[in-house]
Amino acid sequence: MSSPPIRANRRTDSNDPDAIIPAPNVTVHAAASALQTMVNTGHPVEHYRLAVATGLPDADAEGLRTFKGRHYVEMADGGFVQVSKDSPSSLWRAGLASESKPSGPLMLHDPESGRWHALEFSPPSTFALSVTRLQAFRTPLDFSHSSRDSDGLYRHDGKLYAVIDNQSYQVLHDHDASTPLAEVMRIVRPEDPVAADVDNIYSATRPGRSEPVVFDADQGWQGIVVGGAGGMQRGSADQPASPGLRERLNAAVNRLRTPQSRLRKLYPSLDSEQIRTLLRTQGDDVPSFLTRLENEYKTLKLELATWLKTSELAGGATNPSVERAAQEIKRCWKRQTGTTLQLDLGDAGIVPLSADFSHVRTLHLQAVAWSEGGENFLGGFTALERLKINASALARPPANLAQMPALKELDLRANHIELSDQTASELASLSQLEKLDLSDNPLGKAPDFSGMLELKSVVLRNAQLDDWPTGLQHQLAMESLDLRNNRLREIPQTVISPASDQLLAIANINRITLIEGNPFASGYWRRLEIYWQRVTAEYPALDHQRTHRCIPD
Template sequence: MIVSESASQVPATVPMLPVLADFWISAAAAMPAADAQGFRIIKQRRYIELTDGHFVQVAKDPVTGDWRAMLASELVPSGPFLMPDQHRRYWYPKDSNGAQKHTGVDEDDVEAFAPGPSSVLSGRLISQASVERRVRALYPELPDDKVIGFIGDRLHSDPHSVLVRLEKESVALREELKDWLVNARSAHPGSESGLSAEGLASQRQKREQFSQDLQAIWCESVSGQGFADHSFSTFIDFSGELPHLSVRFEWVTELVLTARNIDVSLGRFLDSFPNVRYLILESVRMEDFSPAIFQMRDLQHLTLNGNSLRLSESSAEGLSRIETLTLLDLRDNPLGLAPPVGFMQGLRELFLRDCAIDEIPSGMERLPALTRVDLRENEIAIVGDELFDIPDTQNLHLDLRDNPLGVVARQRITHYLENASLDRKVQIRSDEDSLDVDDSSESSDSSDSGVESDT
């Protein structure tokens, strides 16, 4: 069982063990590239890069022959033992059994933390200053008062595990974005083949800006202890596929991406945003539904406009099961299939303009909250019985303009409206001369006719 004691109970004979953060250096910008062994050599001194992005000087321990962190003022290294990863790119602390530990601070030195200048666990000490340094390294823009608040809110019980996880995420995000920036051009050579040198430079700069925006929104996890609502909204001016990241932005609840380049594709970018409630993607190519959308359990507003999206029977079924939706907007997509909406009990607005569908979405008659349906510019010629099961007292506006409605469909709509109750609120809008109604109905916008002309 783990027991923590206050700093005042620390025996005077217990030494303060070295913490890897105490050996960080601030000369990273001037570092040369790593050699085959992972060393960066300056004036015969060896430096290595840790998984959290910090650098330390190292030297061999004269007794064990292993590499240890050292201070510039030391002749014999006194810091934690270190070892490289399998690619000899980054270095980790090493325990007595030779196991690798993916953290910027030796796990043996950080097993518990309590407020105060230091804490003790089985004779092992950790200073609050070391924890603060690690937090500031993760969030360099965080004010001092927020650093203290973060430590109190997030690190009061298990600081080591939380910091290790965050440091791993930070490193993973930087490395994955770095790889994406390197591979973006080679993965989509055709999209940049006609660009000038200036255009290529502009594309790279815009990708780098997008990368920086993602890292900035990751840092916002500090606010609200990582559970507050955040919005990520940006324009995409570069070409190619968006990055696939292992980091999950669980605190982002609103995601808005607007592409200004026709060669932008979604890929698996949405995998990193599981808790989105408001999703808006405009002109981001997505020929089939991203499976990640079906995993967004709290999704309320789904807007996918101009995404070259087509519905298969399986994706239409998956879409129909997003029961939390209150707004569904799929305008300007060649869907081919009308999505069934009967399970979306809270759906209020449905926009399917110019979606290459030839029927009214099934299930609309089971949606009492539905108030607006836009089905303009489709291929709807036949109207099924379900439409006329909608209570005429429901406050619903249905727009069927620019559809090739057949004679039977027009007659059925006219009959439905003319035989509605005096309390009728349903309005069905069609082309000015498409319904077989009398002159007074055609020219009226009143609720008596339920038909609104284009004028």
């Protein structure tokens, strides 16, 4: 978000002679939204109940009973209402036989019971907030030189803030208490555990005081009574709504929200301009685009919950490494980690995820108990430019590297990789690579570098190499070659006694090659010294660049 910088940690009391006058409380006047018009009806569902419902046929697969071209549905208590399709929401709405356009509440079908429930909302109960009530929640941040976003909130260091009566307060989204008519936020104390959520989502299970608030177009920020989920009727004790209906209810609520609101809930770190830009790129496909994202995130959360369950420690304790990784994966999906994802699994396994992480450019995995699940996990990262998998007991390079055409840097340090002819050939085919690190692996052999002409850095330190790597003479862009601590006993004649037309090219590689820690024979250095004397005789400028590289201890 491009705005003047936030003057954080500036107190605004009278003792500060340089205090900046805080921004006034923002009041936005707006007409009733299409959402409010859609869900607010003149009468409750009881007004539309049929007095007599005999002779209706059985319900079809959608739960509709069609008689003489009209549609009827059975409610949870056994009563019936007539319904018609509501054009704005594409949902069914209760109506009277005398109406050409239905005027009743929206209706939702519960596929588990076959019954229908009215989507009714009661007006939220709000009250004015007093200075005394909010005293304990104040923060010292001064937002007087920063612009609020379109949702009335300020963003600073990944946190959300509301300004009320010239004071700033940290707030969290309370999705459980929110309805389409009331987007409930929770004012929290920054020092409490509840305030630390990386997604800025309120959780009642985390310790800490809070105050539920909503933003009113006319009154500004108001306190709200949140018992019963903010007034939404989601079932009663004698007629509870099933989990299936609750999901349909949530889906219906999403369809009633604005596209901007739905996308901001998924990507809370994006500012208004980023939200608008992303929606514009979808053209006429915005509704289905948002539905796909919502379903994808829902599935991701279920997959991560299953992973947490299957990774539990002895006694049913949650694995802290897996828990941290699951949170970081959700933050990454929500675009809160930029284009980078770093996970340290503490030697736990990782599972495949169906979500799309094609926005990620850098992936760093540390201490993963590698298995087929790890291979499948990589399948969601199709646009990687940098991949690091360190200390993860890999026995071979990942099989799907060829499906990462943008990959420039590959770091597989400290694994158990032994290269076969096939896996060495697979690495050699990654012609776009610029950096390759296979150090601290029992490779046994190196890939042929002949076709990898973009290479700038190759690290093969401590890789149990007996033979000098091939294809290096073709590397014109090479800046560093590390062959230290291997089992090399000699250097090929093509390297230390090349033909005259190859002398300069080979010298440019040799001067950036490290070979310390190899078991060269005593006196082998003399052959290298003769080689460098030849090079400097023909190319004197290279003498000062050699700096003891490609010279054994």
